[in-house]
Amino acid sequence: MSRNLSRVDAQSTTPAAVSAVRVRLIDAADHLFYKEGVRAVGIDRILTEAGAAKASLYAHFGCKDDLVAAYVERRITLARAGIDAFVSQVPPEQRAVRAFEFVEQWVSQPDFRGCPVQHVVGEIADGAHPARVLAVGQREWLLERFTEWTRAAHAADPVRAAGALLTLFDGAVAASEQDGPVRARDARWAAERLLGAPDGGARDGR
């Protein structure tokens, strides 16, 4: 469990792919960790699914904790890119609500099983774990984005509104994990009301 300090990013021997094994390992880890939890999945199952050797895993990541961190890191990177791309489709003053439409489509995916970051925070009690450090950064990023959007929406108290919408955002993901996408739609409905939006025009049923 001695966490990695510095680890050389190995280059693949084949010119085409940049460390294909590394990618395969994170792919397998992502799939299994998300589906079953980071503690429920052992190293060996990841190796089997990735078709990799144990030595490769430890050459690239040093220990399981760092593989977990790499998994979380990639999830965060993809989430940020996905959210930014999604909200950019509408003008700034509509982006706070748009974020909840992002959640709607996310939680509607058949393999949705909750937020990987929330799960890791719940599973790993140690706040110093590298994956949890990444989680903190994601919180800051999200709060910044929501503040930006509530300002653009001319909210009376943008900071408080951003905190409230972030909380609603977390709830949309957590509640949808247990109740299904209904809760994400409820969250958007609430976000529209909180921002004083003109109701959005009753775009969906329930």
Added chain:
Amino acid sequence: MSRNLSRVDAQSTTPAAVSAVRVRLIDAADHLFYKEGVRAVGIDRILTEAGAAKASLYAHFGCKDDLVAAYVERRITLARAGIDAFVSQVPPEQRAVRAFEFVEQWVSQPDFRGCPVQHVVGEIADGAHPARVLAVGQREWLLERFTEWTRAAHAADPVRAAGALLTLFDGAVAASEQDGPVRARDARWAAERLLGAPDGGARDGR
């Protein structure tokens, strides 16, 4: 991992306490499971903390899964009683907002580490696990209560408002796990606005 079908509730041999070992076991399980997660804590540590023998654990619960379920069940029972008692202190039309004050005081406790039910749902992928079955029941209970409260508050759309408040409720707990009690206060602020409450009179700072 063969889950328990029927298990006799053993009576203690001493007249005073009703199965003191059982209580000690759940106490220890509650403490450790909540603090570190159900997969991170082994049977042996629970036995040590409870001062109980392994045979006692398996006589009372049959398997670890059923001990987890007993832990969740007690948490749910206490949560319901706590919430009901807390909201009963105000008239029905104020109870929806009052529920968020309950969350505020809960997440402000120093050992707060998130919602035990959310954690178990995240940790255990199997929806048929006895603890997850209990979680479903808790969802229904919460939704019923919120519907009752939004009706009492004369919300225009009580069902939708209840779903939104439940989502906000989940978010308050999940977000406070990562960001601290600020998010619970944000959630109450949002709940007041959603119900069109007269602001509550700026009772707290931020």
Added chain:
DNA sequence: TTGACGATAGACCGATCTGTCTATATTGTC
């Protein structure tokens, strides 16, 4: 050709896991 490098395969280690089992102690009841 040789050597460095990245990779696979898998034995191996010590620790820990859930669960079963036997042996023994304590206690209340007949």
Added chain:
DNA sequence: GACAATATAGACAGATCGGTCTATCGTCAA
């Protein structure tokens, strides 16, 4: 005093855990 019930103590089994290590292979570059 005998018995049944409940408890403790802990050996034991079989599986799995994270992690280390050695051996071998294929590819690229000098």
